[in-house]
Amino acid sequence: MNRVLVVDDEPQIRRALRTSLEAHGYEVQTVGTGEEAVIGAAEMAPELMLLDLGLPDLDGTEVIRRVRGFTELPIIVLSVRDGQHDKVAALDAGADDYVTKPFAMEELLARARAAMRRAQPGEPTPPSMRYGGLEIDLGRRLVTLDGDPLRLTPTEYLLLEALATNPGKLLTHQWLLRKVWGQGYGTETTYLRTYVRALRKKLGDDAQAPQLIVTEPGVGYRWIAETSGAES
Amino acid sequence: MVVSQEPEHEGTANITARGVLIGLLTPAIATVVAYPIAPTRPEIPIAVFMLAVVIAAVAGGLWSGLIAGILASTLRPLVVEDPQLTFRFDDVEDVATGVVFLSVALVVGLLVGQASEDRARASRREREARFLGTLSSTLHTREVPDRVLDEFAEVLMEPFGLSRVEIEASLDGTDVRAVATSNGVVVPGGPRTSVRLLAGDASIGTLVAERPPGGRPFSRDDQLLLETAARQATAALDRARLDARARNAQLDAETNQLRAAMFSSVTHDLRTPLASIKAGVTSLLDTAVQHDPAQERELLTTILEETDRLNRLVGNLLDLARIRAGALTPTRQQSAMDEIVEIVLARMRSRLAGHVVTADLPASLPDVWVDPVQLDQVLTNLLENAGRHAPEGSEIQVSVLWMHGAVQVRVADEGPGIPLDERDRVFEAFYRGSSIPDTSGSGLGLAIAKAVVVAHGGRIWIEEAPQGGCVVAFEIHGGDPHA
Numbered sequence: 001m002n003r004v005l006v007v008d009d010e011p012q013i014r015r016a017l018r019t020s021l022e023a024h025g026y027e028v029q030t031v032g033t034g035e036e037a038v039i040g041a042a043e044m045a046p047e048l049m050l051l052d053l054g055l056p057d058l059d060g061t062e063v064i065r066r067v068r069g070f071t072e073l074p075i076i077v078l079s080v081r082d083g084q085h086d087k088v089a090a091l092d093a094g095a096d097d098y099v100t101k102p103f104a105m106e107e108l109l110a111r112a113r114a115a116m117r118r119a120q121p122g123e124p125t126p127p128s129m130r131y132g133g134l135e136i137d138l139g140r141r142l143v144t145l146d147g148d149p150l151r152l153t154p155t156e157y158l159l160l161e162a163l164a165t166n167p168g169k170l171l172t173h174q175w176l177l178r179k180v181w182g183q184g185y186g187t188e189t190t191y192l193r194t195y196v197r198a199l200r201k202k203l204g205d206d207a208q209a210p211q212l213i214v215t216e217p218g219v220g221y222r223w224i225a226e227t228s229g230a231e232s
Numbered sequence: 233m234v235v236s237q238e239p240e241h242e243g244t245a246n247i248t249a250r251g252v253l254i255g256l257l258t259p260a261i262a263t264v265v266a267y268p269i270a271p272t273r274p275e276i277p278i279a280v281f282m283l284a285v286v287i288a289a290v291a292g293g294l295w296s297g298l299i300a301g302i303l304a305s306t307l308r309p310l311v312v313e314d315p316q317l318t319f320r321f322d323d324v325e326d327v328a329t330g331v332v333f334l335s336v337a338l339v340v341g342l343l344v345g346q347a348s349e350d351r352a353r354a355s356r357r358e359r360e361a362r363f364l365g366t367l368s369s370t371l372h373t374r375e376v377p378d379r380v381l382d383e384f385a386e387v388l389m390e391p392f393g394l395s396r397v398e399i400e401a402s403l404d405g406t407d408v409r410a411v412a413t414s415n416g417v418v419v420p421g422g423p424r425t426s427v428r429l430l431a432g433d434a435s436i437g438t439l440v441a442e443r444p445p446g447g448r449p450f451s452r453d454d455q456l457l458l459e460t461a462a463r464q465a466t467a468a469l470d471r472a473r474l475d476a477r478a479r480n481a482q483l484d485a486e487t488n489q490l491r492a493a494m495f496s497s498v499t500h501d502l503r504t505p506l507a508s509i510k511a512g513v514t515s516l517l518d519t520a521v522q523h524d525p526a527q528e529r530e531l532l533t534t535i536l537e538e539t540d541r542l543n544r545l546v547g548n549l550l551d552l553a554r555i556r557a558g559a560l561t562p563t564r565q566q567s568a569m570d571e572i573v574e575i576v577l578a579r580m581r582s583r584l585a586g587h588v589v590t591a592d593l594p595a596s597l598p599d600v601w602v603d604p605v606q607l608d609q610v611l612t613n614l615l616e617n618a619g620r621h622a623p624e625g626s627e628i629q630v631s632v633l634w635m636h637g638a639v640q641v642r643v644a645d646e647g648p649g650i651p652l653d654e655r656d657r658v659f660e661a662f663y664r665g666s667s668i669p670d671t672s673g674s675g676l677g678l679a680i681a682k683a684v685v686v687a688h689g690g691r692i693w694i695e696e697a698p699q700g701g702c703v704v705a706f707e708i709h710g711g712d713p714h715a
Contacts, residue, residue: 197571209581217605
């Protein structure tokens with residue numbers, strides 16, 4: 001049974017989350033402060049942490065930083081703040097995803113499942129992934145659409161690889177820039193925008209009804225496609 | 233207009249060179265005229281000399297008349313009785329004529345002097361009246377009290393021939409100072425005078441007027457006129473203060489009215505979804521009632537929809553609070569407007585599923601420096617409005633154009649449109665169109681959109697769509713603010 005640590009100072013939210021999560025078969029622990037959250041993350045060894053950013057003692061981002069000091073446990077941030085800045089700060093500190101309050105339970109559960117699946121050890125990324133007509137062969141660095149090889153620039157390929165190997169995860173601008181362009185980058189969102197646009201065009205993804213890459217305005221991008229079976 | 237700059241007119245007491253000249257010349261001319269006539273008609277010269285005295289008195293005033301009288305009484309006997317022009321002044325007749333001449337000169341001179349003084353006074357009064365009239369209309373058009381004194385100081389300069397006016401007054405406890413100078417250059421040391429500014433009997437300040445060095449000293453008339461003008465200025469000041477107070481009171485009343493409307497609107501908007509939610513939940517919790525699955529689902533769907541509505545409203549209220557607090561500062565970054573449109577359309581897809589949404593985006597569009605999150609919100613609000621007001625199945629068209637270095641975004645719908653006289657008001661917070669029965673909107677979407685666009689230095693407006701609906705368009709010059 002998956003253990004979930006819920007960190008929120010509002011008893012009503014704790015109760016609602018406990019009830020819903022237990023109904024879905026999770027084992028739930030709830031705490032109300034940042035200090036308890038850090039201790040809980042160490043002692044209970046949960047498989048997931050749901051963390052409210054507005055805690056009475058520690059700032060949520062600080063909690064993430066401390067927890068990241070000893071574990072890679074998936075953290076989903078729950079935030080009532082709608083400023084992009086807080087979300088980006090939490091994600092850059094090491095949170096895996098965020099959900100804005102008020103949220104729909106099904107959305108939270110979907111994010112939780114995706115985060116825990118990514119954290120599963122012993123399940124290496126398959127060398128080849130298929131999404132409908134799109135096939136990405138990481139071993140041969142080959143991308144084909146409906147059987148035709150796509151001509152991607154090296155940067156486009158690196159960007160696609162970074163996105164597709166982190167399915168469902170919200171990747172911040174800074175993370176993507178460092179991953180694809182290198183450590184010296186982090187604020188050049190224009191590059192990112194240009195390459196995502198070019199990539200979408202080549203992959204045949206419609207920005208108005210995206211099937212592959214979703215833009216999170218002011219935060220980053222998310223690969224949303226589900227694999228339709230991997231080839232060996 | 234000059235009130236008192238010209239020299240004083242020649243009154244009874246003034247001797248001028250011109251007066252003396254007239255006094256000397258007229259009897260001389262009379263002598264020349266009378267001399268040839270005297271031997272044949274000795275009664276004519278006395279009339280000629282009398283005429284000369286009268287002319288002198290009329291033309292030159294009292295002193296001219298007296299000089300002419302003395303001269304005439306001296307010259308007449310010479311002309312009449314001694315054609316060889318030897319002086320002889322012992323006749324009783326000659327003395328009597330002299331007295332008559334002088335009496336005539338005196339009477340005519342005094343009368344003429346009086347008349348010319350009256351005339352001068354009348355014309356001065358007229359000029360003063362005109363000055364005060366102009367002053368009054370100038371001062372009374374000033375609505376801001378502080379400006380009244382500035383204007384007053386300025387308006388005194390030319391008519392009084394002043395080089396500098398300085399007014400110091402205390403208005404409602406604050407000290408106000410107004411200074412006017414001619415061409416900004418003041419040479420000190422000229423004649424000066426001061427006048428108190430009186431509001432009722434209380435002095436509220438002083439006015440100091442100064443003429444350039446060598447200027448005429450201030451006469452009593454000047455002083456009186458300045459005092460009258462000062463009284464007018466204080467009256468105008470009073471009026472302006474009362475007006476300002478009345479305007480503030482009206483503004484307060486309007487603000488209060490708006491606030492009251494806002495509270496009632498917010499109360500209604502917040503309570504309505506809460507009421508639906510509570511009704512739904514209590515119904516589901518009620519153990520006495522057995523809901524079938526369809527009813528249960530319907531209640532739950534209502535609760536969900538109303539929660540979303542409440543959440544949107546709270547979001548809008550928070551945005552409005554942010555605007556009111558002046559905290560709506562765009563975080564500008566280089567962005568592509570067409571991408572923002574695409575993101576919003578992607579997110580709104582399900583909510584606008586009942587409409588045909590089309591996007592008309594240019595093949596290439598220069599980047600703009602805007603806050604993508606805030607503009608996302610603007611577009612979301614415009615599309616929500618369109619979706620709410622346009623009938624199911626109608627088309628909503630979003631287009632982006634690049635014109636004259638600015639990006640223009642247009643959202644056109646096939647709804648009922650917005651009447652001409654409401655096109656400005658729809659951007660006011662809590663305003664709902666009169667023709668729209670639907671109250672599901674908060675009346676805040678357009679107000680927030682406008683605040684964001686204005687914060688970006690842009691403008692937003694309503695147009696009539698060719699197919700009868702309405703177009704909400706906004707335009708932003710998105711140049712790099714750091715460039």
